[in-house]
Amino acid sequence: MRRNFPDYAVFAVLLFLIPLLALRHPIPLLELSSAAAQDTPAALRPTWTADSEHSDSGAGEPPQPSQVVQADDRLRILDEQTGEIFTVSGREFVRGALAAEMPPTFHPEAMKAQAVAAHTYALACKAQNTGKAYDLTADPQNWRSYTTEQVFRERYGSYADAYWKAICSAADPVAAYLLTWEGEPIVAAYHSMSSGVTEDASNVWQGGKPYLVPVESTGDPLAPDYETQTFFPVEQVAQAVRSTCPSAQLDGDPSGWFEITERSEGGYVTGLLAGGQNLSGTRLRSLLGLRSADFDISCDGTQFCFTVRGYGHGVGLSQYGADYMARQGATFDEILLHYYTGATLAVIS
Incomplete structure (x- = not known):
């Protein structure tokens, strides 16, 4: 069904677009791939501090996860370009995945939501790769699924210090969080922007998921190049x-x-x-x-x-939609539970 969206006030449009236009960094589109992850140790449990630059983000208190899961934190990544397998810690993975998948100019709460989604997706895929020599594949040089701090700094030059700080400030507090369904990590698909309503996974891939169903994503029609x-x-x-x-x-x-x-x-x-x-x-x-x-x-x-x-398969979290929600005051957990219907926020011990 085609949906018509009302005109927004000029102020609302500018509030959403100006921060996004500050950096027209292409967002790599994650189509479902063979990725996986290991878990985060107790040392990486979330720590919450007030961010003076974003004190109005609505993130004063941490959400209370309703599940605690046991997991190993290390990740074995197969470099698609070189064929080499390298290992990273959970914290390093969450930082690198966020850096690869979302511009550092997005709202911190949207970045946190993206970090949890990427981590969860990797954990779900890891479960499918049992017995393999690696947990997931990535192309760090081309910003697919994961990139390194070195590659990030080469790309951003004089902006690198500020942008890497933004990545770490968003990734580190949520490095121990993930989303589950019936106690297992969900397939936390995500995309750049939807049509304004996200797509049912069953229309894109064989078989659907009860948490990957259509939801409103009202900010997407305001996004650049919608x-x-x-x-x-x-x-x-x-x-x-x-x-x-x-x-x-x-x-x-x-x-x-x-x-x-x-x-x-x-x-x-x-x-x-x-x-x-x-x-x-x-x-x-x-x-x-x-x-x-x-x-x-x-x-x-x-x-x-x-x-x-829109841009992407339209399933799961919309990155521009998440940024819009964050700028309206939503916290990362509210964003995640909006896009992944019925999922549970859990923490790794």
């Missing part, structure tokens, strides 16, 4: 469709090649006809490299125009 347009020559689109649907009838007027037949609650295309053949929106997104599966299609006879909303 709606974009991408153009493709007709022949390029035909070639892409035929690569997965060889029997598609792509003759005649190309403006009639596509018919969107179904959308999810968040507006993502879940069903369409391409030359008379059934195709999912996520598959067409993959074939053409679209930013998300929430799109409209038009054609002028020589090229297709895809008008796309």
Whole structure:
């Protein structure tokens, strides 16, 4: 169902956009990968101090986790570029994962939420990698899933000291937290920005998760580049469709090649006809490299125009949505429990 969002006051728009535009740092998009993690020792239990620069963030008291889990803190990471396996502590992983996945200019509470999500996701994937020589894969040089302090400093230059301090200030207090479902770490998927409503995991991957269901993400339509347009020559689109649907009838007027037949609650295309053949929106997104599966299609006879909303698969935590919630006063645990419906906040001992 397509949702219409009301206009926001100019002040509200500026309040949200100005801090984000201060650093147009690309957010690496985490599609579900083979990652895993080990746990955080008692020495890394959260410590809470007032942040004088963000004393209005609403984080005066720590949340009370309802579970305590036992886990090992070390992580064995397979470097996708070099093939080498290296080991990091839990604290080092949470710092590096946050540095790789979210700009240091985002609100501290959003950064904390991202840190917990990345840690939880790694822990869930680790459980699937039992028996392997590594717990997760990452590409530190290209900022995928994890990066090192050295790579971070090389990228940010004269801003590195301030930005690394922001990363550590957000990551360290939450290094022992994770999200669970029935006592196990959840698959804490996340993405850059949704359509305004997050997507049900069952529409993206085989099988769903009870905590990965659609929720409102009202700040996303205010995010930079929320709606974009991408153009493709007709022949390029035909070639892409035929690569997965060889029997598609792509003759005649190309403006009639596509018919969107179904959308999810968040507006993502879940069903369409391409030359008379059934195709999912996520598959067409993959074939053409679209930013998300929430799109409209038009054609002028020589090229297709895809008008796309959001960025990423749309499942789980929205990073721009989390930043918006934090700027409205939400704490990291409130953000997490909003995006991961019914999950439990736990702490590692």
